[in-house]
Amino acid sequence: MKYPVALTPTEEGYSVCCPGLPGCWSQGTTEEEALANIHDAIHEYLEVARQLVSV
Helix, strand or coil: CCCCCEEEECCCCEEEECCCCCCCEEEECCHHHHHHHHHHHHHHHHHHHHHHHCC
């Protein structure tokens, strides 16, 4: 499944969040790094959600 993300330039690089997953955000010094980081964050978020549902 694909989730849209919001990428925002900051003084330090880029901030990125996934509006469809509350609290799922990341950052990076470059746009590419921020997008790679949010990709990992989304996967980790969904893994935790799956674990919580199966408990």
